[in-house]
Amino acid sequence: MTITPERLDSMFRPRSVALIGAADKSMFSAGAYRNLVNFGMAGRVHLVNRRGVEVHGRPSLTSCQAIGEPVDVALMMVPQAATIGAMEDAAEAGIKNVIVLSSGYGEAGEDGKQAEADLVAAAERLGMLILGPNMLGFANYSARTAVTAVPVTPGTGDGAVALLSQSGASSSAMVDYAGASGADLSFMVTLGNEAMITAGHILDYLVDDPGTKAVAIFLETIRDPEAFARGARRAAAAGKAVVALKAGSSDLAARTARAHTGALVGDDRVTDAVLRELGVIRVDSIEDMLVTAGTAASVGRLPRRGTSAVSISGGACDILADRAADEGLDIPAFAPETTEKLAGVMPGYGTVHNPLDVTGAAIIDPTIWTRAIEAAGNDPSVGSVLMINGIPTEDSPTATLQRPTYAAIAAGAERSAVPVIWVSQVQQPVTAYTRELLAEYGNPPVIPGLVQAVKTVSHLGWWSQAVDQAAKGPADVALPAPAHDAPRSGQWSEHQARELLASASVSVIGSELVTSADDAAAAAGRLSPGGPVALKIVSPQILHKSDIGGVALGVTGADAVRAAYEKVTAAGGSVEGAEVEGVLVSPMRSGGLELLVGVVRDPQWGPVLAVGLGGVLVEVLKDSALATLPVTPARVTGMLRSLRGAALLDGVRGTAPANGAKLSEEIARIGNLALALGDDLESLEVNPLRVDGDIVEALDAVIEWRTR
């Protein structure tokens, strides 16, 4: 079944709803009915109870077919075993959409997986669309519709943040926090096992929803990578931020997630790279997810990544500066013209820099706020202004005393070229009093707490820059047409791997495959006249050449080369069943920097390129960067610069700075060769790729195919 936004509309904007398995004793039923009443849908709900008893103070019907009028959505609260039967009844009554709350499906072992497959098969047979199972329904706030057991309140109907959650049990806390943090919701959808409708489909639907300006998603796994990527790219193109809290970054969480949703959690670092490529903001807490989505919905794209802060507390400025350094948020120095303007604003003892402490003088003269915010908000390197001050949650003498200050701040914000975000020093709820007060001052965006403000503005700054590229999708690169004779199976010999790389224009260190001691000596003379060479046994069956004595390094002189040839071939001959192709002779290199460039197949996202600096940096610190393929040289440059050891490329300890452009081109070529090899490839690794100033060359390579 094709799941289009049009098709989803009948699910998410139902004219009427049936509660199947409605019962007074069911907490789910009671909660769902209470929501329907609160959302003004009491007249559009039908209660179905097998025994036809009075439920929630109303008569019930014994089946959907007894309803006698069209119904758009059935909320299934019957036990798992009775679900398909209830669906058949609903289908008979012409109901096209069902929401399945019960658990015991994909998350519950092999039996559950089978039950889920049966559920989907039944839905397809009946022409029905399923939301769930193992979830708690949805609320569409703009359409004033709630078909959910999660306690929800109607709100203003003007909410702009859609919240999707794979976890039903956490959704209530998320909804509460959205309210408390001022992130007004447009949608709340619990996703459950996503047997038919996945996060990607809903994302796609929400891109077209005029009320939704940003989407917050809590995920344990991305079940339909293709739909998710499509939805995310469309959201990027529409300038709607997608903020994801993706669980499973730790080994422990991966284990936990597997246990409780039956979801296969992929490699978290790949997820990280993919989300970045899709322009999805990845956060690490529910709070960060909702505040960031709420702020994105309110301020949209920021013109620049750098931010400025204006506060009456020097202490707050210090904490902000520290956390900004931790999060990589740029707080640029003010331009000379800004500094000059501010010097005219600030009292004599104040110091003009970013973040700006307006000092106690602003209590006596609130216009200092106005002028400071105006100046900061027109600085050429600033993309937002954080106004840090107490924001009252209830009426008090202090709140009243602060009113001239708020008016002065609002006046400054009107003259700012960039968004001015109000930030409280600590986490605090946005209360009804706060909302009323803010409404008087133009409803500014608000972030609770300094630490959260740094995180959110850092996220939004990144997103504002990343979103164009994300909308474009994969780069348009010309893939090579690699030529080779050997069959695509097992592991190839180093010689075969080198030839393949060379055929795709990857620079490979000169080498010759020889089959006699004399040829070895001659090759050494050609490849490294008077200098040392390396000799390595070549056989697809010998994976760990040096372990069996199949490698000789730093061999100088014809006699020594001949002796080394005999040694490594003898070692090769001792390995049972090894087909020895010969011995590879290549020059020894010293100096320069070694990198590891590898491509592996991710089960969800296809071939993934990993780039790391060699030696201890990769082995001990796992310092590497990932990207899906294809990659452009510019993307590779970004990957290299993101490495913790990136400074090594600029030349330290007397080594020449690497030719970055050339290095990135070579790496992109390796990646795109892997992509060109298609689904047959299991992995391709160049280790090391050596760079020494302008010289970039692969010294060794391993290729493995999926067919053993």
Next chain:
Amino acid sequence: MTITPERLDSMFRPRSVALIGAADKSMFSAGAYRNLVNFGMAGRVHLVNRRGVEVHGRPSLTSCQAIGEPVDVALMMVPQAATIGAMEDAAEAGIKNVIVLSSGYGEAGEDGKQAEADLVAAAERLGMLILGPNMLGFANYSARTAVTAVPVTPGTGDGAVALLSQSGASSSAMVDYAGASGADLSFMVTLGNEAMITAGHILDYLVDDPGTKAVAIFLETIRDPEAFARGARRAAAAGKAVVALKAGSSDLAARTARAHTGALVGDDRVTDAVLRELGVIRVDSIEDMLVTAGTAASVGRLPRRGTSAVSISGGACDILADRAADEGLDIPAFAPETTEKLAGVMPGYGTVHNPLDVTGAAIIDPTIWTRAIEAAGNDPSVGSVLMINGIPTEDSPTATLQRPTYAAIAAGAERSAVPVIWVSQVQQPVTAYTRELLAEYGNPPVIPGLVQAVKTVSHLGWWSQAVDQAAKGPADVALPAPAHDAPRSGQWSEHQARELLASASVSVIGSELVTSADDAAAAAGRLSPGGPVALKIVSPQILHKSDIGGVALGVTGADAVRAAYEKVTAAGGSVEGAEVEGVLVSPMRSGGLELLVGVVRDPQWGPVLAVGLGGVLVEVLKDSALATLPVTPARVTGMLRSLRGAALLDGVRGTAPANGAKLSEEIARIGNLALALGDDLESLEVNPLRVDGDIVEALDAVIEWRTR
């Protein structure tokens, strides 16, 4: 003036207070008076106004001397220029303690520094003690006393958290958050410039305050390191947690802090090491500071670092596991007996592991909570249980429905051997309703939000282990008595440095100082028979030996050694004014791992030992660990294990694992030699210290003295 806890008592528990500079138009005066009234001190306050007009609806006096009865504390709200005059008047009236609110002192340039010195001189002359200047007063909640312009409310009087803040402007937000997060305050002291009374003195005072169980401190600088260290150690001995938010970790914050408080912010990494040694929990936000202090006050020391979590939301378990991995919080696997117990508790489809998802079955059967918490809370590797659930902030149908669950949780907590901490899924305030509800269930400790819970329990686990060592203070080590002839000035030659190290039993690579080519060849034959040696010119005036060609490496054979001798002496001779002592001959080494061991003098904390792994790890990644001296070998082992590249010591890429015990002993000897050299030493650096299995030896050393 000696500032003892006894002396401070008259400041912090005044029988009566005078407001100097009281005026209706002053926000400070109005705020301070309102607090005094709210704290029931209206009858113990005297208003002093130069003109004697009615203030705050009460008559005022024109001077302290006009009061006519003993007063303990004067709150000075007069302009800076009038302060000393007002102090003289107060002194005449027998007042011994003054609190100075005005700014324009140490934080305001050279003039301000002078004004502060004058202020202190006046106080000493008058026998007065000053709190401040440049601050907003204090509140002693247990004594129901508030002498502050920060809006405060009396509370229960049973608060257990003392809050100290160098920032006056942020203290109001901190006080509000303490209330909102459930951290009941015993004290609130704004520190300002600490001209006389510093954080350390107050810390010392609070260790003896029976009501205070934990101390939260916001600091921009530690002004009196000795007093601070003494207070922190006494707090550690008393089992009272000290939680510090120390600003200035970023360069930008250091600049900001300098600008706005005039404080010299020391090297943040040294601060980090010192706080750790003192058992002080360092946090990075106001929220973390107050929640951690509040929880420490409530649960005290945890028996073990590992924690367990029990939740009805699998999503919450995942988020918790991810953040625990980020923060290094151990969530150990349950012991077999725990797993067995839990298997009997959990429904068939649930999975038993830590963190534990009790599943929706616990809604129907709340005793699952009881039994799960009992089992987790008696697991042998668990030091706390995090109970993650919604905690209502106001009355609602959901809150009522949850009551059996809360009762079941409380029953489980009673049977737990370790503290059971209630954790909400998201940040939320502890409201009056929440407090009432919790009181019904035994007033459990509460942490708002999953992320905060992970941080706080991680902090407390660390602190619980660190506090004994911190209380003990510096280790008792036998310092060497280094012997040397050379004067302690300038930089010593490598040869002099080596001799000094050797005199303190540090293993130094064998070497000989020679003054002829033949002696060089003979020395090479003795030191490295048939193998390569290094020759280096020895002169205190030649700092960068290799730059001038004063080093020859890998020289093999007598003739080559003679030639190298001539080459390096010639290079040395070309340096004008260089006194050449000779040439140092030492064997060349290869393999093993190189470390950097350095001691530098911190202006606040004295000699600090830095240990790092060599090469790119130190140069590019700045991977090093710090400690103040003296150090024990055990402490050095801890430093080495904390390095990101620590795995290298276990042997990678075919190198032998380092003899850790021997390595730590050598490093401790180097550190303690530096300490023994006393205040004359500027820096001592052994780079590299080479370790190769059981071999540990210094290959090169540099010593610089403070006298140039």
